[in-house]
């Protein structure tokens with residue numbers, strides 16, 4: 284055995300070799316470190332924190348002075364031209380394309396008006412114009428609580444800071460109308476001091492707390508989804524004060540949330556046809572997404588809906604939040620090698636199959652509501668009907684949970700298929716029970732009225748659409764100008 288020292292003294296060139304090898308290794312390590320730093324700063328972007336953005340600045344154009352690229356791309360959410368096979372930004376009247384929904388929501392405001400979501404730019408406008416909001420023409424009173432504004436504007440965190448969350452929620456939609464004027468924007472997701480991502484909505488923070496988690500501990504990649512989870516989640520208005528609450532205490536699946544609502548005997552409304560105590564699901568996008576493969580692999584909402592783009596050598600985050608199918612090359616293709624066409628087909632295949640299950644459940648539910656009505660009309664009692672109505676509630680909750688999550692068929696196809704299959708089972712069980720009740724009462728035929736168009740379906744459930752539309756027009760003529768003036 285010869286030591287290294289002896290080896291070097293025997294062969295002097297070996298020392299030089301060792302020296303050069305060390306230099307090479309150090310050089311390579313240096314290259315690696317600088318590339319890591321470069322990537323990190325790339326991820327962190329190059330910008331100078333602003334010096335004079337005020338806390339709770341709500342005017343998006345003021346932020347836009349400091350961040351023109353992000354602002355310009357944010358303005359693009361006004362574009363309504365893109366339409367994919369099942370979604371997109373075009374304003375589609377869903378009750379017209381699918382009048383069965385009028386029946387499913389009979390007795391609830393969604394049967395009056397329901398349109399496909401479009402860009403963040405329109406959140407205020409669409410909230411003001413839908414027939415679901417409004418009511419008596421007095422500026423300070425209306426049937427809707429102020430809670431309805433919560434997901435629409437950076438004016439909301441400003442007003443919650445001023446009034447406190449409790450008084451904000453228990454105020455009315457009309458009373459706060461003049462205050463809520465800037466559509467979803469910078470102040471909803473960013474801290475104006477340093478532009479970090481931030482949680483501005485108390486409901487999400489509180490839901491985390493009740494689960495024993497502190498949302499302030501969330502990492503950077505998690506925050507790129509959590510800013511969206513402030514609004515794209517299931518929620519309900521708790522109690523008289525209409526306190527906005529995420530029903531996550533038992534967990535975040537359809538079954539868990541149903542358990543939570545059942546424990547309160549909570550119902551959003553009583554169905555006008557079947558008298559079932561119903562639940563209305565509201566876009567559980569984040570919850571469903573979390574069960575899918577992309578979330579499990581650490582992909583965030585922003586990776587697909589707010590991609591990095593380059594412009595004149597500068598990289599920035601596109602704030603044109605929209606369907607990723609309108610920007611496959613900057614979203615999916617960052618991680619997947621397949622052609623755009625193949626990736627698009629992957630999405631459509633999942634959506635088509637889930638839509639077929641959803642439509643099947645929808646048909647079952649429509650008939651079940653009318654069969655329950657027939658049983659009531661023939662004199663069935665509460666005790667006979669209770670278990671059937673519970674099954675209808677359970678089946679429709681599962682249908683709505685999936686129908687209301689517009690991206691869910693791609694975000695989490697397996698979970699969606701599982702929830703819908705359970706819904707189909709419950710719906711069929713309800714119909715089997717109803718068949719035996721109806722047979723026992725000697726009833727063979729049940730009548731389903733004409734529901735072949737939106738107008739026919741709305742008429743069949745007794746909605747007076749003309750007066751609703753007239754009221755809305757009055758609101759736009761009389762009240763809206765006052766709101767706009769007050770906000771100046």
Ligand code: HEC
Nearest residue numbers: 328343346347350353354357468469472507510585599600
């Ligand atoms: C729905 C949430 C949301 C809204 C609304 C929003 N942003 Fe962002 N913003 C993000 C996300 C997510 C990122 C990526 C941050 C990251 O990964 O660190 C980002 C990044 C940025 C950055 C860092 C530079 C870059 O391009 O990555 C700036 C500056 C910025 N936004 C400005 C704005 C401005 C100005 C507005 C209003 C016109 C705005 N943002 C509205 C979520 C939002």
Ligand code: HEC
Nearest residue numbers: 371372400401402405406409434471510511514584588605
């Ligand atoms: C302050 C609440 C809020 C936040 C935060 C928010 N959204 Fe939205 N989002 C909405 C509302 C409300 C609409 C529907 C607007 C309309 O139709 O008028 C919407 C619509 C959308 C649409 C449909 C757009 C289209 O053109 O079809 C997508 C996609 C979307 N949001 C994704 C996201 C993602 C991803 C995030 C996080 C980066 C996010 N949203 C953050 C409230 C929010």
Ligand code: HEC
Nearest residue numbers: 576577580582586587607614615617618619626627629630
């Ligand atoms: C940030 C990276 C990233 C982006 C962006 C991304 N994916 Fe993926 N995708 C993944 C990973 C990781 C998986 C899991 C694959 C694995 O682990 O083998 C996956 C899985 C998939 C799968 C198989 C899932 C299944 O159902 O079994 C499909 C299909 C897919 N992605 C399509 C898309 C499409 C379409 C887009 C754009 C809308 C997209 N991906 C965007 C990383 C990404």
Ligand code: HEC
Nearest residue numbers: 367370371511515568569572577583584587606608689690
């Ligand atoms: C892997 C990519 C990917 C990720 C990550 C992702 N989405 Fe999506 N999302 C899609 C695709 C693809 C669609 C279907 C778009 C279509 O059909 O045009 C979609 C659809 C949507 C829609 C309906 C859009 C419309 O036009 O009606 C919303 C809302 C949405 N996503 C929100 C979110 C939220 C919130 C998150 C995070 C919790 C998220 N997405 C994460 C790919 C993604």
